[in-house]
Amino acid sequence: MPLYHDDEQTMLQDTARGFFDEHAPVSHMRGLRDAKDPAGIAHELWRRCGEMGFTMALIPEEDGGLGLGHVEAGIVQEAIGRNLTPSPLLATAIGGVVALRAATNDLRTEWLPRIAEGVAIVALALEEGSKHAPDQITLKACKHADGFVLNGAKRFVPHAHIADLLIVSARSSPGAEPMLLAVTRETTGITMRTQQLADASLVSDIEFDDTVVEHSNVLVPPRDTGALLEEILNAVRVGAAAELIGLADGAMERTFAYLRDRKQFGVEIGSFQALQHRAAHLYGEVELARAAVLKAQRELDGGSGDRSRHAMVAKAIASQAATLAVQEGVQMHGGIGMTDEHDIGLFMKRARVLAELYGDTNYHAHRLASVNGY
Amino acid sequence: MTDDLTQFRKETRAWLQSNCPLQMREPQTDEDLYWGGRDGAFANSAQKQWFEAMLSRGWTTPDWPTEYGGGGLDPERAKILREEMSRINARPPLSSFGIWMLGPALLKYGTEEQKRYHLPPIIRGEIRWCQGYSEPGAGSDLASVATRAEDKGDHWVVNGQKIWTSYANKADWIFCLVRTDPTAPKHLGISFVLFDMRTPGVSTRPIRLISGNSPFCETFFDDVVVPKGNLVGTLHRGWDVAKYLLGHEREMISAMGLGEVESITTGISEIDPLLRSQMALFDVRAAAFRACSELFLDEFRAGRAHPAKSSMMKYVGTELNKARHELLMSAGGFEAARWSGGSDAGASAQAWLRSKGNSIEGGTSEVQLNIVAKRILSLPST
Numbered sequence: 001m002p003l004y005h006d007d008e009q010t011m012l013q014d015t016a017r018g019f020f021d022e023h024a025p026v027s028h029m030r031g032l033r034d035a036k037d038p039a040g041i042a043h044e045l046w047r048r049c050g051e052m053g054f055t056m057a058l059i060p061e062e063d064g065g066l067g068l069g070h071v072e073a074g075i076v077q078e079a080i081g082r083n084l085t086p087s088p089l090l091a092t093a094i095g096g097v098v099a100l101r102a103a104t105n106d107l108r109t110e111w112l113p114r115i116a117e118g119v120a121i122v123a124l125a126l127e128e129g130s131k132h133a134p135d136q137i138t139l140k141a142c143k144h145a146d147g148f149v150l151n152g153a154k155r156f157v158p159h160a161h162i163a164d165l166l167i168v169s170a171r172s173s174p175g176a177e178p179m180l181l182a183v184t185r186e187t188t189g190i191t192m193r194t195q196q197l198a199d200a201s202l203v204s205d206i207e208f209d210d211t212v213v214e215h216s217n218v219l220v221p222p223r224d225t226g227a228l229l230e231e232i233l234n235a236v237r238v239g240a241a242a243e244l245i246g247l248a249d250g251a252m253e254r255t256f257a258y259l260r261d262r263k264q265f266g267v268e269i270g271s272f273q274a275l276q277h278r279a280a281h282l283y284g285e286v287e288l289a290r291a292a293v294l295k296a297q298r299e300l301d302g303g304s305g306d307r308s309r310h311a312m313v314a315k316a317i318a319s320q321a322a323t324l325a326v327q328e329g330v331q332m333h334g335g336i337g338m339t340d341e342h343d344i345g346l347f348m349k350r351a352r353v354l355a356e357l358y359g360d361t362n363y364h365a366h367r368l369a370s371v372n373g374y
Numbered sequence: 375m376t377d378d379l380t381q382f383r384k385e386t387r388a389w390l391q392s393n394c395p396l397q398m399r400e401p402q403t404d405e406d407l408y409w410g411g412r413d414g415a416f417a418n419s420a421q422k423q424w425f426e427a428m429l430s431r432g433w434t435t436p437d438w439p440t441e442y443g444g445g446g447l448d449p450e451r452a453k454i455l456r457e458e459m460s461r462i463n464a465r466p467p468l469s470s471f472g473i474w475m476l477g478p479a480l481l482k483y484g485t486e487e488q489k490r491y492h493l494p495p496i497i498r499g500e501i502r503w504c505q506g507y508s509e510p511g512a513g514s515d516l517a518s519v520a521t522r523a524e525d526k527g528d529h530w531v532v533n534g535q536k537i538w539t540s541y542a543n544k545a546d547w548i549f550c551l552v553r554t555d556p557t558a559p560k561h562l563g564i565s566f567v568l569f570d571m572r573t574p575g576v577s578t579r580p581i582r583l584i585s586g587n588s589p590f591c592e593t594f595f596d597d598v599v600v601p602k603g604n605l606v607g608t609l610h611r612g613w614d615v616a617k618y619l620l621g622h623e624r625e626m627i628s629a630m631g632l633g634e635v636e637s638i639t640t641g642i643s644e645i646d647p648l649l650r651s652q653m654a655l656f657d658v659r660a661a662a663f664r665a666c667s668e669l670f671l672d673e674f675r676a677g678r679a680h681p682a683k684s685s686m687m688k689y690v691g692t693e694l695n696k697a698r699h700e701l702l703m704s705a706g707g708f709e710a711a712r713w714s715g716g717s718d719a720g721a722s723a724q725a726w727l728r729s730k731g732n733s734i735e736g737g738t739s740e741v742q743l744n745i746v747a748k749r750i751l752s753l754p755s756t
């Protein structure tokens with residue numbers, strides 16, 4: 001099968017780009033930021049994402065979804081990246097869905113239809129520190145008559161403050177298999193402190209203080225939970241990588257347009273070879289990353305044994321390429337690129353956060369070297 | 375349809391399993407390549423057996439039309455064959471400028487007679503070709519070639535000099551850019567001609583490289599008579615053929631980026647943790663490049679690729695290969711720098727030095743960046 005998008009995927013790409021370009025361009029994100037919107041997203045837009053089917057790609061048909069794959073989910077994520085659209089789609093429709101569709105209990109039938117409709121929002125509470133380290137789980141889940149009692153904290157959880165459901169990783173004791181719990185935000189014993197990151201996205205630190213979680217809220221996959229956690233992480237890493245590709249495209253389009261328009265020394269600055277070569281190099285880096293992301297999506301969809309490795313590569317290279325795109329973007333815009341009024345700076349801030357999300361380049365390169373045996 | 379492809383994969387896998395000698399699945403060095411040609415000799419019987427088996431199915435050129443002896447595979451089947459060959463590390467049975475460069479240009483621009491005359495011997499490895507593009511005064515500025523072809527009625531007489539002509543001393547025929555109209559603007563006075571290297575007036579002189587090898591030559595033409603029928607494409611419009619061919623050449627050279635460094639990583643984190651980090655980052659790029667190469671080949675073979683995208687691929691792939699050899703040298707230390715002694719006397723160092731040519735041959739990295747900037751990114755010219 002050729003690696004490029006088939007006709008239906010190309011159509012979906014046109015639809016998704018058209019939708020986000022029209023309904024949630026960068027000015028939409030700027031508006032939410034400037035209004036200090038407490039939700040940080042537009043709920044109306046989220047509902048329409050459900051109407052458009054954007055939340056449904058990975059949901060099996062029997063659960064009210066479209067039963068498509070990571071290629072399709074990534075196409076939507078890319079359209080979001082191009083427009084810097086604040087959206088809980090990544091954690092909900094990619095991470096949340098991969099988690100919940102593996103559940104062998106009622107969690108699956110309870111939540112998937114509501115995600116499909118664009119009603120429910122899911123947040124992934126998997127981190128406890130400032131750098132991505134999903135294996136470091138100190139949140140403690142102690143056995144209790146009705147299920148488990150949670151004590152501990154999760155940090156920097158995107159969209160947690162508006163989430164209906166939190167998917168939380170915990171351990172019963174240090175070194176034990178991780179557990180995943182699907183907890184509603186209103187559960188007693190949960191407190192949140194919500195803060196803004198540089199890109200104006202909202203993340204929360206979550207305290208669990210004797211939080212009681214019933215058995216029915218324990219995510220029970222057919223096989224071990226550690227493997228499911230890896231599966232969820234693969235999915236959101238590749239999803240975040242797709243968003244980074246969209247972001248890099250958005251930054252490049254603006255930058256290359258500026259190189260064609262802006263004049264100095266009586267000529268377009270894009271005629272200077274020093275800039276041309278950097279622009280062409282950047283284009284190559286983004287193409288490299290684009291292909292790696294596409295490949296990883298395909299490997300996830302095909303269930304290949306090598307999918308974790310491809311996911312690492314995709315996230316590592318997409319973070320790197322998008323970082324280069326925004327750095328060159330700001331530099332090639334000169335003074336105007338440093339202003340809040342110009343959009344290129346917003347791309348830089350979002351790229352910083354996305355590069356960090358679910359593991360940065362170094363994190364994944366290090367892991368890749370380990371699985372490659374050195 | 376998918377069933378057919380699955381069946382094809384199954385059959386191909388089985389066929390390769392029984393027809394590809396084990397020796398032909400080991401990593402190869404430049405010396406192990408079979409180039410064919412009038413004087414072509416097989417290095418060993420495994421190489422011969424493998425070549426003949428592949429040829430019997432037309433698989434020295436899997437996706438060329440069967441009427442000339444090619445394999446006639448559609449892009450999907452050709453991809454399956456590539457994947458199955460790479461799965462067992464099967465070597466290409468035949469290395470050939472005829473296959474990589476001239477063939478595609480003849481398939482597009484050649485007359486039926488030219489195709490019938492030239493393609494079968496390329497497919498069968500009987501004629502070895504070399505590329506007469508660069509001249510002492512025409513490198514990056516290739517369109518300024520000065521080698522003259524004077525019209526003498528039923529033939530041309532060619533005079534001039536080419537340089538950096540890879541394997542000119544071993545090749546049977548040359549495809550050559552010559553100036554047929556010195557008065558026209560430089561791109562519009564060039565023609566693309568073919569001739570036998572045994573034609574009187576053709577001589578070559580090998581040039582020694584930093585690697586110590588002499589794979590390329592200066593090539594001199596002194597009143598060389600070339601029949602009119604050996605023109606490919608339209609008179610004075612050889613630049614179109616030249617550029618089309620370069621797209622294929624660049625696609626081929628970009629595959630240099632597919633190499634790995636994994637073999638030399640044992641113990642590296644103790645010996646040099648910084649080198650380990652560099653290698654890890656290299657591995658990320660190398661894996662991404664493999665995906666990029668797969669995507670590009672799929673697009674290229676389906677005729678969907680931007681015509682200048684081969685320039686991007688060539689730039690990225692060759693720079694990656696140079697980085698790979700730097701890492702290999704760094705990991706290998708003095709052992710890798712050894713020029714004599716041992717069984718593989720100087721192989722690492724020679725391969726490292728050879729890799730430096732990747733970003734020069736087929737158009738330099740800087741030239742590829744110029745092309746990408748103008749033709750893909752539409753940046754203004756000066």
Ligand SMILES: Cc1cc2nc3c(=O)[nH]c(=O)nc-3n(C[C@H](O)[C@H](O)[C@H](O)COP(=O)(O)OP(=O)(O)OC[C@H]3O[C@@H](n4cnc5c(N)ncnc54)[C@H](O)[C@@H]3O)c2cc1C
Nearest residue numbers: 505506507508513514538539540731734735736737738740
């Ligand atoms: C291993 C090897 C095999 C080869 N095989 C063949 C062959 O078989 N047949 C054949 O015809 N040729 C062959 N070549 C020649 C090759 O195509 C040329 O060397 C190449 O096109 C560069 O030309 P040049 O050597 O004249 O360098 P120059 O064009 O003089 O370039 C010198 C430097 O200037 C830079 N430069 C030049 N113009 C520009 C510009 N406009 N913008 C920015 N930088 C610029 C170049 O990038 C380079 O760094 C081979 C070369 C090598 C190294």
